[in-house]
Amino acid sequence: MNILSINQHVYIRRSDGRIHEGVIVKLDSSRNNIVTVEWQEGQAIRGKELPLISIVKQNPQIFKATANGANIGVVPPSVVVTATPRNNVVLMKIERMRLERERRSKRNNETRMLRQLYVDEDLDNTNWEFARMLRLYRLQTEFPPVGNAPRSTLKKNQIVVCVRKRPINSKEINQHELDVVSVPNRELLLVHAPRKHLDLTKFLEHHSFRFDHTFDEQSSNAQVYERTVRPLVHHIFDGGMATCFAYGQTGSGKTHTMEGEFTDKKQNSRDGIYALAAAEVFEHLQQPSYSHFELRVSCSFFELYGPRVYDLLGLGKPQLRVLEDGKQRVQVVNLIEEKVANTDEVLHLLELGNSVRTSGQTSANAKSSRSHAVFQIVLRSGDKVHGKISLIDLAGNERGVDNCCISRESRFEGSEINKSLLALKECIRALGRQSAHLPFRSSKLTQVLRDSFIGGKKVRTCMIAMISPGSHSVENTLNTLRYADRVKELTTQPFANSSTQSADPVLEQNRSLSDINSTSN
Ligand SMILES: Nc1ncnc2c1ncn2[C@@H]1O[C@H](COP(=O)(O)OP(=O)(O)OP(=O)(O)O)[C@@H](O)[C@H]1O
Numbered sequence: 001m002n003i004l005s006i007n008q009h010v011y012i013r014r015s016d017g018r019i020h021e022g023v024i025v026k027l028d029s030s031r032n033n034i035v036t037v038e039w040q041e042g043q044a045i046r047g048k049e050l051p052l053i054s055i056v057k058q059n060p061q062i063f064k065a066t067a068n069g070a071n072i073g074v075v076p077p078s079v080v081v082t083a084t085p086r087n088n089v090v091l092m093k094i095e096r097m098r099l100e101r102e103r104r105s106k107r108n109n110e111t112r113m114l115r116q117l118y119v120d121e122d123l124d125n126t127n128w129e130f131a132r133m134l135r136l137y138r139l140q141t142e143f144p145p146v147g148n149a150p151r152s153t154l155k156k157n158q159i160v161v162c163v164r165k166r167p168i169n170s171k172e173i174n175q176h177e178l179d180v181v182s183v184p185n186r187e188l189l190l191v192h193a194p195r196k197h198l199d200l201t202k203f204l205e206h207h208s209f210r211f212d213h214t215f216d217e218q219s220s221n222a223q224v225y226e227r228t229v230r231p232l233v234h235h236i237f238d239g240g241m242a243t244c245f246a247y248g249q250t251g252s253g254k255t256h257t258m259e260g261e262f263t264d265k266k267q268n269s270r271d272g273i274y275a276l277a278a279a280e281v282f283e284h285l286q287q288p289s290y291s292h293f294e295l296r297v298s299c300s301f302f303e304l305y306g307p308r309v310y311d312l313l314g315l316g317k318p319q320l321r322v323l324e325d326g327k328q329r330v331q332v333v334n335l336i337e338e339k340v341a342n343t344d345e346v347l348h349l350l351e352l353g354n355s356v357r358t359s360g361q362t363s364a365n366a367k368s369s370r371s372h373a374v375f376q377i378v379l380r381s382g383d384k385v386h387g388k389i390s391l392i393d394l395a396g397n398e399r400g401v402d403n404c405c406i407s408r409e410s411r412f413e414g415s416e417i418n419k420s421l422l423a424l425k426e427c428i429r430a431l432g433r434q435s436a437h438l439p440f441r442s443s444k445l446t447q448v449l450r451d452s453f454i455g456g457k458k459v460r461t462c463m464i465a466m467i468s469p470g471s472h473s474v475e476n477t478l479n480t481l482r483y484a485d486r487v488k489e490l491t492t493q494p495f496a497n498s499s500t501q502s503a504d505p506v507l508e509q510n511r512s513l514s515d516i517n518s519t520s521n
Pocket of ligand 1: 165166167248249250251252253254255256257261262370394395396397466
């Protein structure tokens with residue numbers, strides 16, 4: 001073996017008779033003197049392991065040259081590869097490096113694609129494990145179709161509870177928040193809460209809820225209106241009282257839904273539920289079946305800030321007194337009830353009122369409504385109230401722990417808001433139970449809305465719970481859904497909401513499916 005060396009040029013004959021000039025790249029005496037030779041064929045580098053004896057036979061010139069001190073070797077009959085030997089070695093090394101580079105980049109691309117599949121092209125996302133679990137859960141879980149409850153029952157329900165999920169916003173995306181709410185169909189809603197075990201392993205806790213209607217992030221205000229407030233407008237023409245509450249965490253979309261989209265620092269009142277309801281009222285007025293009532297439309301707009309009531313249509317936003325007479329009739333003294341003849345006049349009133357509404361900054365929303373805004377459309381036949389709809393944009397509900405970093409005044413505001421929301425829940429529940437006792441005196445909000453809770457079958461209520469989809473809001477989202485759930489619980493017995501949790505994705509899937517199945521039975 002000492003005659004041959006690495007990088008030495010040799011000729012080899014292939015089985016098809018062609019002869020190539022190659023380079024020795026490996027000499028292995030431990031394996032019966034095996035010699036590895038590489039050569040170039042077109043653009044490709046090829047290699048072969050050959051026994052030493054075969055190399056000796058095919059390259060007699062090497063051995064003659066060694067014996068005589070000069071290379072008098074026999075030139076092979078035809079040489080396929082004609083590159084100069086020195087160039088060949090360099091080329092081969094470059095080629096080998098290129099192939100290695102290509103292999104590495106292919107491997108990296110594969111890894112990148114795999115992560116993108118799970119993490120939405122966001123490779124820096126520290127939540128990527130949760131994102132992966134979520135993606136898998138959503139891919140693997142089959143949701144049952146909507147339950148068999150006929151849709152017409154929704155129209156007849158005295159209390160309707162719906163949930164609307166708003167789209168994840170750019171602030172949440174920049175903070176690498178995940179969208180942890182799924183709306184698989186128009187009744188179901190799932191919250192996937194990211195959790196950690198004591199040993200810090202991560203898992204998702206799935207909670208499923210069922211409501212009269214669930215709206216996903218694609219839903220428009222008009223679609224929400226269609227399912228929620230439209231039946232109530234029809235109801236007041238039939239002589240009923242109706243109330244619709246927008247409930248939810250600050251920044252979850254209550255004002256967006258009730259008062260319209262907020263673009264370029266301006267509220268576009270035209271597409272909010274207030275305006276859509278007003279337009280429907282004027283459309284209905286044209287119908288001959290109501291002409292004999294000689295109905296006239298008027299609006300009032302006021303806010304409740306803590307225990308105080310302010311008229312949003314009055315000059316300088318005057319504070320109003322709330323009085324109750326001997327027959328428990330509640331009057332907001334001197335509340336302006338403006339007569340309106342068309343939707344544009346209503347929009348004008350809304351703009352006037354919104355411009356003076358109390359707002360503040362919360363941990364979740366820089367321009368947060370800190371008051372409950374009550375917009376009422378009253379139908380009068382002569383002096384008598386024929387029907388009335390109250391549309392209420394409630395102040396944001398916040399958990400105490402979210403308020404730790406804000407001022408004392410804001411914390412006080414928060415506790416007042418939560419107190420009135422608790423009272424509201426109790427009143428709606430009492431209405432659902434047809435209870436003789438209505439705890440309406442426990443807050444100013446329920447006191448001024450008393451006539452929306454009494455009146456038996458003539459009274460109808462709709463609650464739209466708004467939720468933020470971001471993972472940082474998950475506790476507030478669960479709070480909102482539990483609140484809405486408590487309101488609904490007593491009104492539709494067949495639906496029992498529930499929650500599940502599990503660390504094992506397969507178990508999670510099966511359990512939550514059985515959970516969903518059980519709720520739909
Ligand atoms: N469905 C939606 N589609 C698009 N953007 C939305 C939606 N819901 C809310 N938003 C946006 O989210 C932000 C917060 O919404 P909004 O002010 O309506 O929240 P809120 O619940 O009224 O908060 P607060 O109780 O603090 O007043 C706004 O910029 C709004 O435009």
